[in-house]
Amino acid sequence: MTKTELATTTPQKEMLTIRPPKGWISLNLRDLWLYRELITFLTWRDILILYKQTLLGASWAVINPIVNMLVLEFIFGNLAQMDTGGIPGPIFRYTALLPWMLFSKALSSSGRSMLTNRGLITKIYFPRLVIPLSSVLSGVVDFGISFLVMIGMMIYYKVTLTWAILVMPLLVVMTLIVALGVGLWLSALNVLYRDVGYILPMMTQLWLFLSPVGYSSASIPENLQLLYALNPMTGVIEAFRWAMLGDATATLGLQVVISAVVALIVLVSGLYFFRRMERTFADMI
Amino acid sequence: MTIAVHVENLGKRYKIGTAPQSRGNYNTLRDTIANTFSRQKRLEAKKPDNIIWAVKDISFDVEQGQVLGIIGHNGAGKSTLLKLLSRVVEPTEGMMQLRGRVGSLLEVGTGFHPELTGRENLYLNGAILGMHRAEIDRKFDEIVAFSEVEKFIDTPVKRYSSGMYLRLAFAVAAHLEPEILVVDEVLAVGDAEFQRKCIGKMNDVAEAGRTVLFVSHNMSAVLRLTDESIVLEKGKMIMRAPSAEAVDYYLSAGHARAGEKIWDEADIPVTAAPFSPRAIRIVDNRGNVVETIRSTEEFTLEFEYQLDQPITGLRIGIYLYSARGEPVFTSFDTDDPKMFNTHTERKAGQYISRCVIPPDMLNTGRYTLGVNASSYRIRRYFAEERTLEFNVDPAGAPGMHWSEPRIGTIRPRLDWKIEKVD
The missing domain is CATH 3.40.50.300 (P-loop containing nucleotide triphosphate hydrolases)
Incomplete structure (x- = not known):
């Protein structure tokens, strides 16, 4: 937002010019690049403090998805008897939970990130984007740990790997993009309205049931499929299942394309909204 | 350059x-x-x-x-x-x-x-x-x-x-x-x-x-x-x-309009009646209301208040705290037994209680003033702990030729003698 420009070759240090932001401002991603080390450090901090002073430490990253899987298995498998396309229920749901939990953790930590880091924001300059960005990234560690269980389950259920698994890292990135996009909106709003703190858990809860985590998107009626795909997590989760288990729904290609477009729209609008609100952060927080 | x-x-x-x-x-x-x-x-x-x-x-x-x-x-x-x-x-x-x-x-x-x-x-x-x-x-x-x-x-x-x-x-x-x-x-x-x-x-x-x-x-x-x-x-x-x-x-005078607090009717708790505070201010030795005083000069604390009914045994107290919140001193306007005896009852009306803080007393720093109006063991009419803040500037204070910060809340000018004993 602040227009920063560097005067042409001064002998010693460059002169940094700061003017009031005018109109629609650039995203100033260059500044973000200059501060890339800070992103690393803040991510690293969030990872380090994640399981400090907990009894079970990093095993929470395993317990959490397993408990979630059991709950979904009970609701959608035992009670609702949803069709999983022949895939055993536990691995069908655990696979979906991997990107889902990465998403929900990244979303809730980035949504709150501006408040948890208010001490930094009111005292020091750095591109504020660093904060939601690093809080999204720190979720990857949990994902890695939960993934180990996935490997165990794949061996147990004798899943044969396909080349599709190579797409998996891309899907992780896409998950993070969706989380960052929504997180940017929420974190900027959270500076003004603490309501966001209450909306977040409710929103993730609802979102979980609107995503094909406990069930397959094939269970959604034909005429709602397009609407359903507008949820960017639909494409991500279905593609993730395909990458890991080789099971593709009929509409997978379309779902992924729609999800990707929605994800990009959310990200870009989130970036602009965040940058737009950024100038008031230190005054309002 | x-x-x-x-x-x-x-x-x-x-x-x-x-x-x-x-x-x-x-x-x-x-x-x-x-x-x-x-x-x-x-x-x-x-x-x-x-x-x-x-x-x-x-x-x-x-x-x-x-x-x-x-x-x-x-x-x-x-x-x-x-x-x-x-x-x-x-x-x-x-x-x-x-x-x-x-x-x-x-x-x-x-x-x-x-x-x-x-x-x-x-x-x-x-x-x-x-x-x-x-x-x-x-x-x-x-x-x-x-x-x-x-x-x-x-x-x-x-x-x-x-x-x-x-x-x-x-x-x-x-x-x-x-x-x-x-x-x-x-x-x-x-x-x-x-x-x-x-x-x-x-x-x-x-x-x-x-x-x-x-x-x-x-x-x-x-x-x-x-x-x-x-x-x-x-x-x-x-x-x-x-x-x-x-x-x-x-x-210098006139540029320190802080150094005074004036109470609005709305700020005064109803429980204070019949006592109501009007203003408290710090006045330097040239008669100006200031926020920063020199430690080498005396200054006056003034507390202005109104009584709607006569009050028996009223005493106005000031509490001085350092920036860290340590109490420096407490003083009441009827501390002197003579004052105590001549002011057993204050009639309804407007009053100012003022006291002079002598020079060379406070060290550099920021201080907080609290006020209190009470009748001993009968009733506390009004109290405010952080009413006014002010700064003490040490220019000219004892020992200023050494540029080190001096520990302590007070900075008295003591009468030292150096004697050669052998």
């Missing part, structure tokens, strides 16, 4: 009511989103009665290697100016140019996480302050040595004593080596040793040809450390002059 800081017509406007307690122009989430994207609504929000200029029309240049003092009373805009210079907030108008990295001793310990070890915090804090990893690696040993916490470097900082914590935090900040260093009131926090380190660091920085912007209420520190100062008043820069002149102007 090279210009290190160039500030031109800089202004920062705040909307009144953007503070969390009142939502001001934004009533709902929906309005906010709409206003953000609608130019017309945005302009409407800028109606003159809703805005306040924290600083306006500030222009100055600082040469590389210069130490510039920034002085002004509370609310004059010093903090806002520093926030602008350190880029925490963005200007509303004008422009500024900065050559090189801006560091600030204000940020000591910012971003420290209690669960992380000293080593982890050192890296994290360094990165937050803008150091690169390689730079921190290179300076690591030096920083740890400076902080004197070698043995505990792998202990979480939540187990540190506050002294260790502060030393480590300061060590990181001190090794940032910014081209422009901003120092704000650090001299008000920390112990004497820490203050000495801060001053020493500032001198080093200035001698190394870096630029220092020094904001302080401590006029003797300003005089000692800076050659030139700017004076801010109500957000405007009203003077730039050699520090001696600027300090004199700042301390």
Whole structure:
């Protein structure tokens, strides 16, 4: 937002010019690049403090998805008897939970990130984007740990790997993009309205049931499929299942394309909204 | 000479009511989103009665290697100016140019996480302050040595004593080596040793040809450390002059309208009746209401109040606290038995209780005044713990020829004799 420009070759240090932001401002991603080390450090901090002073430490990253899987298995498998396309229920749901939990953790930590880091924001300059960005990234560690269980389950259920698994890292990135996009909106709003703190858990809860985590998107009626795909997590989760288990729904290609477009729209609008609100952060927080 | 800081017509406007307690122009989430994207609504929000200029029309240049003092009373805009210079907030108008990295001793310990070890915090804090990893690696040993916490470097900082914590935090900040260093009131926090380190660091920085912007209420520190100062008043820069002149102007009468508190009817608790406070003020020996007094001059505390009914045994008390909240003294207007006997009952009407604080009593620093109106063992009518704050400036105080901070709340001028005994 602040227009920063560097005067042409001064002998010693460059002169940094700061003017009031005018109109629609650039995203100033260059500044973000200059501060890339800070992103690393803040991510690293969030990872380090994640399981400090907990009894079970990093095993929470395993317990959490397993408990979630059991709950979904009970609701959608035992009670609702949803069709999983022949895939055993536990691995069908655990696979979906991997990107889902990465998403929900990244979303809730980035949504709150501006408040948890208010001490930094009111005292020091750095591109504020660093904060939601690093809080999204720190979720990857949990994902890695939960993934180990996935490997165990794949061996147990004798899943044969396909080349599709190579797409998996891309899907992780896409998950993070969706989380960052929504997180940017929420974190900027959270500076003004603490309501966001209450909306977040409710929103993730609802979102979980609107995503094909406990069930397959094939269970959604034909005429709602397009609407359903507008949820960017639909494409991500279905593609993730395909990458890991080789099971593709009929509409997978379309779902992924729609999800990707929605994800990009959310990200870009989130970036602009965040940058737009950024100038008031230190005054309002 | 090279210009290190160039500030031109800089202004920062705040909307009144953007503070969390009142939502001001934004009533709902929906309005906010709409206003953000609608130019017309945005302009409407800028109606003159809703805005306040924290600083306006500030222009100055600082040469590389210069130490510039920034002085002004509370609310004059010093903090806002520093926030602008350190880029925490963005200007509303004008422009500024900065050559090189801006560091600030204000940020000591910012971003420290209690669960992380000293080593982890050192890296994290360094990165937050803008150091690169390689730079921190290179300076690591030096920083740890400076902080004197070698043995505990792998202990979480939540187990540190506050002294260790502060030393480590300061060590990181001190090794940032910014081209422009901003120092704000650090001299008000920390112990004497820490203050000495801060001053020493500032001198080093200035001698190394870096630029220092020094904001302080401590006029003797300003005089000692800076050659030139700017004076801010109500957000405007009203003077730039050699520090001696600027300090004199700042301390002189008429420019310190703070130093007084007047109670509105609405502020007075109903339980105080029939007593109602009117005003309390600090008056210097020239009869001006001031916020900063010289320790070498006497000054008067005045408390104005009204009684709607006669009160028996009323006593007006003042409580003086240091900046750290330690009590300095308590005194009542009927402490003197003679006064006590002649003022057994005060009739309804307006009163002023005043007392004179003798010269050479208080040490440099900031003090808080509390008031109390009570009848002993009968009733407390009114009490307010933090009513008024004021500063004591030590210019001319005993021992000022040594530039070290002096420990203690009082700074008496004692009658020393030196006798040769053999």
